[in-house]
Amino acid sequence: PDIPPAAADPRSSFPYAEARCHGGERAALAHLRQYCARGLPHSYKDTRNGLAGLDYSSKFxxxxxxxxxxxxQAMAAIRAFEAEHGANDGSYWLWFxxxxxxxxxxxxxxxxxxxxxxxxxSDLPLPAHNARGFERWTQGRTGNPLVDAGMRxxxxTGYLSNRLRQNVASYxxxxxxGDWRAGAAWFESQLLDYDVQSNQGNWLYVAGRGTDPRGGRRFNTHKQAQDYDRDGAYRRLWGQP
Known part of the structure; x- marks a missing residue:
């Protein structure tokens, strides 16, 4: 028999306790249909760096x-959408x-x-590990408002926007x-959408130990907060656990 999921935090950007976000194929295909029916592929590139809400990204x-x-299946739906409504940067970016x-x-x-x-x-030295810093990071107690909000x-909720995943990983x-592998393991333990290859690849990218010739990706979290949370709404939303 179906077991009702535990009550989800109402602030969640992926409210998994609601039927529309349940985990099966029926809900997945319904989500894909409504996403295209509402024309959201066209706005994806403009909204994909959002921090809160269900519709800023595809949530596939x-x-x-x-x-x-x-x-x-996702790509077929996007191509069908483009055939009917035309392609633009948003639908291209979903494919990308x-x-x-x-x-x-x-x-x-x-x-x-x-x-x-x-x-x-890479040929970089072995990573160090700041155990105390890692503990503060996992609990959202680093003292950096954007990072702490994301970790909370x-x-x-088990979910975090792509923009914030990059910021908290960089931090x-x-x-x-901290050791990038500890961060990857923490994400594995927390994420609803954990995917081993994507998780590992993205952490390698941030740590400069993957295939990106530019080396590590260090984000200025204060600038990122100004760029993507200028009014502080996200930091207020997650200012407390």
Missing amino acids: SPWLATGALSPR ELLWRDHFRWMQCKHGRRLYGPRGL ELIC LVHDLG
């Missing part, structure tokens, strides 16, 4: 991660993000266990001197 990832939705997902899978096929070693694909959302690695 929880269903992709469990196999309830396949990337081919699905390609990133494939890229991380091909990385896994090519490099295998190397992706999980401390150096990743993750703890309470752990580059500001706190």
Whole structure:
């Protein structure tokens, strides 16, 4: 018999306790249909860096991660949408993000266990680990308002926007001197849409131990807060656990 899910935090950007966000194929396909029917592929590029709410991004990832939705199904729906309504930067960017997902899978096929070693694909020194900083980071108690808000959302809901995933990962690695593998493991333990290849690939990218020739990606979280949370609404929303 169906077991009702635990009550979700009403602030969640992916309210999994609601029927529309349940984990099966029926909900996945219904979500895909309504996403296209409302014309949201056209606005995806403009809204994808949002921090709160259901519609700023596609939210395909929880269903992709469990196999309830396949990337081919998602792409077929996007192509059908473009055939009827025309293509633009937004619908192109959805395809581009699905390609990133494939890229991380091909990385896994090519490099295998190397992706999980401390150096990743780099020749960088072994990463240090700031155990006390890591604990504060997991609890949303670093003292950085944007990072702490993001980590509280993750703890309470199992979800976090892509923009904030990059910011909190960067803060752990580059500001706190934490081991990127510890961050990857924490995400694994928390995320509703955890996907091993994408998670590992993105942490390697931030830590500068993947395939990006530019090296690590260090985010200025104060500038990011100004760019993406200028009015402080997100930080207020998650100012308390």
